[in-house]
Amino acid sequence: MKALTQYLSFQLPTRMGFLNITPTLERLVTESGVQEGLMLCNAMHITASVFINDDEAGLHHDYARWLEKLAPHAPTDAYEHNRTGEDNADAHLKRQIMGREVVVAITRGKLDFGPWEQVFYGEFDGRRSKRVLVKIIGE
Numbered sequence: 001m002k003a004l005t006q007y008l009s010f011q012l013p014t015r016m017g018f019l020n021i022t023p024t025l026e027r028l029v030t031e032s033g034v035q036e037g038l039m040l041c042n043a044m045h046i047t048a049s050v051f052i053n054d055d056e057a058g059l060h061h062d063y064a065r066w067l068e069k070l071a072p073h074a075p076t077d078a079y080e081h082n083r084t085g086e087d088n089a090d091a092h093l094k095r096q097i098m099g100r101e102v103v104v105a106i107t108r109g110k111l112d113f114g115p116w117e118q119v120f121y122g123e124f125d126g127r128r129s130k131r132v133l134v135k136i137i138g139e
Contacts, residue, residue, distance in 0.1 A: 004032035004136040010048075012126040015073070016094070018060045019121045021050075021132070025104075026111060028134055035109045037138015041119060042101030045130040047091035049098035049122035052113075067094045067124075091125035098122050106138055 006028055010019060021041075029039060043050050053059065071093035076082045079089030102119055105112040111119075121132060 001137060001139060002032055002034050002037075004028060004034070004134075006134045007044075008132040008134060009129050010121050010123070010132065011129040012123040015091075015124070015126050016064055016067070017123045017126060018063065019123070020055050020118050021121050022055075022111075022118045025119055025134060029106055029109065029111055029136060032136040032138075034106050034136050034138035037106045037136065039104045039106055039111065040101060040133070040135040041104075042133050043095070043121070043130070044133055047088055047095055047123075047125035048130050048132075049095050049100065049124070050102050050132060051098050051120055051122060052102050052104075052117050053120065054116045055118045055120075063098075063122075067097065070094075070097065088125040094124040095122075098124075106136070 008024065012019065025039060025041060041050050071090040073090045076087045081089035081092065
């Protein structure tokens with residue numbers, strides 16, 4: 001069995017944003033030499049996410065608007081968590097909605113996606129460096 005572990009770092013300039021990381025993951029699958037297996041990709045921070053969806057700007061705008069309606073950043077005093085001195089309770093909730101990780105099959109040395117599927121890093125408390133784990137295993 002082959003395995004590859006890689007840690008990616010991201011620092012988005014905005015509080016909330018989405019970054020397509022599919023090309024990086026495809027490169028890592030090629031580097032791993034795995035032809036049949038699985039790739040796990042997960043955010044290692046509780047205010048960030050990894051998810052699969054379409055790479056369409058309107059959809060990303062809709063996500064940001066929808067998430068802000070579900071868990072608005074302000075007023076920050078509306079959240080118990082923020083009484084600890086933080087101002088990111090909304091980011092924790094947004095991460096919970098968008099998810100922590102994805103697992104994608106590797107078939108014939110390629111990520112086995114459905115139509116339009118891409119992998120994204122989602123940031124909900126940005127402007128500082130955060131890590132993403134990529135673990136690839138298989139034959």
